[in-house]
Amino acid sequence: MSRFAPKHTTRQDLQPQTYEHGYSSPTTNYAFISQPGLSSKVVEAISAYKTEPPWLRHSRLAAYKLFTAKPIPTWGGDLSQIDYDAIHYYLKPTAAETKSWAEVPPEIKITFDRLGIPQAERAVLAGVKAQYDSEVIYGSIKKMLSDQGVIFISTDEAVKKYPDLFKQYFGTLIPAGDNKFAALNTAVWSGGSFVYVPAGVTVTLPLQAYFRINAPQAGQFERTLIIAEAGSQVHYVEGCTAPAFSSASLHSAVVEIFVGPGARVQYTTIQNWYKTVYNLVTKRARVETEGEMIWTDFNMGSKLSMKYPGYILAGKGARGETLSLALAGPDQHQDTGSKAVHLAPYTTSTIISKSISKGGGRTSYRGLVNIGPQAHHSKSKVVCDALLLDELSRSDTYPTNRIFNHQVSLEHEATVSKIGAEQLFYLMSRGLTEEAASKLIVSGFVAPLVKKLPLEYAVEMNRLIDLEMEGSIG
Amino acid sequence: MADRSVVGPLDLNLKAGAIHALMGPNGSGKSSLAYALMGHPDYHVTAGTTTLNGDSLLDKSPDERAHLGLFLAFQHPVAIPGVSVQNALKTAYEAIHCTGCHLHDHCPKLSVTEFRQQLQHHAQILAIHPSFMTRALHDGFSGGEKKRLEMLTLLTLKPKIAILDETDSGLDIDALKLVAHAAKLAARQDQVGLLVITHYPRLLQHLRPTQVSVMVKGQIVATDGPKLISRLDQSGYRQFL
Numbered sequence: 001m002s003r004f005a006p007k008h009t010t011r012q013d014l015q016p017q018t019y020e021h022g023y024s025s026p027t028t029n030y031a032f033i034s035q036p037g038l039s040s041k042v043v044e045a046i047s048a049y050k051t052e053p054p055w056l057r058h059s060r061l062a063a064y065k066l067f068t069a070k071p072i073p074t075w076g077g078d079l080s081q082i083d084y085d086a087i088h089y090y091l092k093p094t095a096a097e098t099k100s101w102a103e104v105p106p107e108i109k110i111t112f113d114r115l116g117i118p119q120a121e122r123a124v125l126a127g128v129k130a131q132y133d134s135e136v137i138y139g140s141i142k143k144m145l146s147d148q149g150v151i152f153i154s155t156d157e158a159v160k161k162y163p164d165l166f167k168q169y170f171g172t173l174i175p176a177g178d179n180k181f182a183a184l185n186t187a188v189w190s191g192g193s194f195v196y197v198p199a200g201v202t203v204t205l206p207l208q209a210y211f212r213i214n215a216p217q218a219g220q221f222e223r224t225l226i227i228a229e230a231g232s233q234v235h236y237v238e239g240c241t242a243p244a245f246s247s248a249s250l251h252s253a254v255v256e257i258f259v260g261p262g263a264r265v266q267y268t269t270i271q272n273w274y275k276t277v278y279n280l281v282t283k284r285a286r287v288e289t290e291g292e293m294i295w296t297d298f299n300m301g302s303k304l305s306m307k308y309p310g311y312i313l314a315g316k317g318a319r320g321e322t323l324s325l326a327l328a329g330p331d332q333h334q335d336t337g338s339k340a341v342h343l344a345p346y347t348t349s350t351i352i353s354k355s356i357s358k359g360g361g362r363t364s365y366r367g368l369v370n371i372g373p374q375a376h377h378s379k380s381k382v383v384c385d386a387l388l389l390d391e392l393s394r395s396d397t398y399p400t401n402r403i404f405n406h407q408v409s410l411e412h413e414a415t416v417s418k419i420g421a422e423q424l425f426y427l428m429s430r431g432l433t434e435e436a437a438s439k440l441i442v443s444g445f446v447a448p449l450v451k452k453l454p455l456e457y458a459v460e461m462n463r464l465i466d467l468e469m470e471g472s473i474g
Numbered sequence: 475m476a477d478r479s480v481v482g483p484l485d486l487n488l489k490a491g492a493i494h495a496l497m498g499p500n501g502s503g504k505s506s507l508a509y510a511l512m513g514h515p516d517y518h519v520t521a522g523t524t525t526l527n528g529d530s531l532l533d534k535s536p537d538e539r540a541h542l543g544l545f546l547a548f549q550h551p552v553a554i555p556g557v558s559v560q561n562a563l564k565t566a567y568e569a570i571h572c573t574g575c576h577l578h579d580h581c582p583k584l585s586v587t588e589f590r591q592q593l594q595h596h597a598q599i600l601a602i603h604p605s606f607m608t609r610a611l612h613d614g615f616s617g618g619e620k621k622r623l624e625m626l627t628l629l630t631l632k633p634k635i636a637i638l639d640e641t642d643s644g645l646d647i648d649a650l651k652l653v654a655h656a657a658k659l660a661a662r663q664d665q666v667g668l669l670v671i672t673h674y675p676r677l678l679q680h681l682r683p684t685q686v687s688v689m690v691k692g693q694i695v696a697t698d699g700p701k702l703i704s705r706l707d708q709s710g711y712r713q714f715l
Contacts, residue, residue: 420552423554425513425514425515426551426554427566428513428536428540429513429536429539429545429548430537430562430565431537431540431566431569431570433569434537437537440557440562441557443556444557444610445556446556447557448556
């Protein structure tokens with residue numbers, strides 16, 4: 001109950017909660033639906049269907065062995081309920097990849113429409129990649145990008161068009177054996193984006209990718225590879241939304257980013273999977289001399305997310321920054337954070353994590369700062385702020401610091417706060433309802449991170465947070 | 475906050491455009507009265523009535539009281555990190571003055587441009603620098619900045635009755651004059667009825683209240699015209715203890 005005097009107006013916020021993106025399209029038109037469950041046969045079938053080179057098929061099969069051999073990790077969220085035999089590991093829409101919006105089939109267009117992709121395209125015109133189930137079926141690359149020599153295609157396409165470039169980088173930063181889910185992804189990956197930015201090129205508009213699960217128990221195993229050559233700059237944005245299915249789905253992506261000397265890469269994720277999805281993602285960047293990697297990682301959806309985007313600061317003066325926002329509602333667990341590995345001198349890492357827990361939701365910050373023996377004069381700063389909206393919710397911090405050098409500076413701050421009665425009283429005395437006051441306080445809490453997003457995403461983000469806050473008061 | 479009776483019984487009557495001073499030593503219950511009037515959940519009115527233009531306040535939440543025209547300038551306003559001053563003021567203005575609507579360019583009552591102009595004008599009156607508007611509400615503000623922002627909020631929201639809870643404490647001479655000027659402006663121009671809670675006669679010398687009450691241990695022990703101020707200035711509160 002609210003601590004404030006009862007209201008006499010009709011509460012608008014007690015209407016039944018429906019998931020805004022809770023729709024799906026029939027999947028009977030799929031040309032190829034693999035049987036649920038995973039075996040080396042399925043892995044071979046996927047590779048054969050994609051007519052991949054033998055080395056890639058072998059890579060998949062070796063990864064599959066690693067996946068079966070590795071135990072399910074127990075140090076983080078509860079993974080015991082995932083039924084691997086019930087998951088489809090590959091789905092392909094009937095439509096082949098298309099380049100112009102006019103060629104996109106109407107059924108798919110409707111789905112995109114509901115996600116607001118045309119608006120995003122009109123607004124940014126930087127080239128939209130949209131993943132419909134397991135393959136990119138719609139992609140447009142602005143002429144400007146190709147004129148600059150920028151490659152922005154699906155990873156499957158990259159295997160065929162740029163086999164050498166692909167092979168040079170694929171799996172070198174996150175090998176299959178990194179963890180169980182990286183192994184799974186390497187075995188069954190499909191789709192994802194391949195981005196190559198030549199030396200000295202600045203991509204001024206954000207590259208956007210939309211991902212979407214659209215079939216019951218469809219696993220999404222996209223694989224993204226970003227290569228930014230010396231002195232280049234690029235901002236890549238992925239936003240996720242998924243329809244409402246009752247059975248749990250698994251999303252397990254791998255993202256590898258190579259930041260060349262003096263290059264700057266920002267990778268922004270707005271993760272809003274439906275609240276039955278397991279989101280187990282491995283993301284890592286390697287940053288060369290004076291390069292900079294920024295992870296902007298927003299997690300609102302999913303049942304359980306385990307995601308710790310990291311950077312290996314390999315060159316002198318390399319910088320890494322993580323801006324992480326997690327929101328956990330009832331039955332959600334956001335186990336997120338970041339990993340900073342300092343290998344070279346004068347490297348800097350900054351990790352700012354903010355989390356909001358409500359209605360019994362759970363957020364955990366899990367992070368690693370590793371400063372190696374060569375990384376003298378390095379600096380690391382970790383700030384974790386948790387906001388708890390009620391007594392049922394939970395927030396934990398699990399920081400790990402491994403420092404092998406004395407000439408470093410390491411800061412760690414962690415705060416846990418509740419929306420204070422005095423803050424609510426102050427804003428209510430200014431005419432705001434208790435819910436409006438709470439929303440304003442939450443929007444202020446997340447503002448420093450939301451500001452880092454491109455404007456259209458910032459607007460969407462604030463709207464999503466507003467929606468999440470509805471009905472959570474009183 | 476322990477359950478204890480801190481204030482009353484008392485009888486106060488505030489009129490539009492009038493200034494009523496409430497003085498008294500520390501701990502006499504002045505701020506408790508202000509909180510109880512605004513509807514803080516820790517303060518309960520156990521007996522009597524409180525009305526604003528005939529509407530009962532006691533069964534209302536703080537926001538409903540604000541809608542009826544009540545305002546409190548806080549003695550120690552809390553910080554709201556990440557929420558800018560201009561956003562907070564606009565949101566509050568809309569909450570009170572716009573019904574199911576937002577400030578926009580073609581509003582017949584007040585366009586968003588006019589709102590901004592008014593805000594700038596009021597900020598100038600209080601010598602508030604424009605850069606102030608983008609700072610987070612009361613976050614890292616000095617005592618004087620906080621008090622001036624509370625007065626800016628008063629001028630922006632144009633309530634019917636405003637309680638100024640020790641808005642003069644901790645101010646230097648110049649800031650005190652600005653606050654007094656803003657309070658007089660609210661009373662004269664917007665016909666706001668002011669209940670001015672203070673320890674010191676100085677603010678009242680600027681404001682010239684029509685009535686002065688002295689509160690001691692939760693009771694109003696004296697109510698008189700402005701001449702009470704000079705009496706207090708000479709012999710303090712001891713005469714009432």
